[in-house]
Amino acid sequence: MHFSKMKILxxxxxxxxxxxxxxxxxxxxLEVDWVKDGMSAEAxxxxxxxxxxLLDLGLPNKNGIDILQGLRAQGSSMPVLVLTARDTVAEKVxxxxxxxxxxxxxxxxxxxxxxRLEALIRRAHGGFEKLYRNGNxxxxxxxxxxxxxxxxVMLSAREWEILEALVSRPGAILSRExxxxxxxxxxxxxxxxxxxxxxxxxxxxxxxxxVINVRGLGYMVGKT
Numbered sequence: 001m002h003f004s005k006m007k008i009l010x011x012x013x014x015x016x017x018x019x020x021x022x023x024x025x026x027x028x029x030l031e032v033d034w035v036k037d038g039m040s041a042e043a044x045x046x047x048x049x050x051x052x053x054l055l056d057l058g059l060p061n062k063n064g065i066d067i068l069q070g071l072r073a074q075g076s077s078m079p080v081l082v083l084t085a086r087d088t089v090a091e092k093v094x095x096x097x098x099x100x101x102x103x104x105x106x107x108x109x110x111x112x113x114x115x116r117l118e119a120l121i122r123r124a125h126g127g128f129e130k131l132y133r134n135g136n137x138x139x140x141x142x143x144x145x146x147x148x149x150x151x152x153v154m155l156s157a158r159e160w161e162i163l164e165a166l167v168s169r170p171g172a173i174l175s176r177e178x179x180x181x182x183x184x185x186x187x188x189x190x191x192x193x194x195x196x197x198x199x200x201x202x203x204x205x206x207x208x209x210x211v212i213n214v215r216g217l218g219y220m221v222g223k224t
Contacts, residue, residue, distance in 0.1 A: 007050050009053050010025070011064065011067070012055075024113070038058070053071070053080045055083065084103070104116065
């Protein structure tokens with residue numbers, strides 16, 4: 001996907017995190033406005049349209065949840081990716097119910113941030129590919145329906161999270177740490193073989209060839 005001419009508002013009060021994100025996004029061709037507090041965020045949002053909002057929750061002057069709720073109350077459908085150190089399930093649910101489209105817990109991988117932002121923008125612009133087909137397997141990321149040879153296959157919630165992460169980026173290798181962060185928020189806090197167990201479950205249900213183990217690097221699904 002080409003990010004050129006797309007404009008992002010980054011709201012982050014940590015100088016090092018904000019600078020790293022800004023550099024990473026601008027290297028992808030995005031135009032980034034970076035503000036560091038809630039009042040400045042509201043002023044920027046009122047001044048011009050943005051293609052997406054990267055929003056930290058713990059902000060000076062006005063917190064991110066209030067900004068998010070205000071944005072949705074105005075009828076805005078702008079994609080919002082929340083960035084936060086708050087990693088409890090209750091906090092995540094609160095953020096999503098307040099209108100966030102996706103959620104990343106600090107510390108996060110910049111590559112994953114870019115991938116999730118890309119997915120949100122593609123959905124907003126109607127260009128998100130909802131169907132992934134590989135051999136006799138079809139995955140619909142909108143309905144969460146998985147079919148093998150025309151028959152629906154039921155996945156566990158965590159098997160689905162891994163599959164969705166992989167089919168959203170066909171051909172890209174996702175490390176075990178990236179997948180752990182997708183499932184649990186923080187890598188390294190789960191059993192060392194948890195990802196392998198879920199991948200084994202996916203292979204058993206969907207066939208051994210779908211999820212490819214790239215030795216020493218991670219997992220991927222092929223481009224179709």
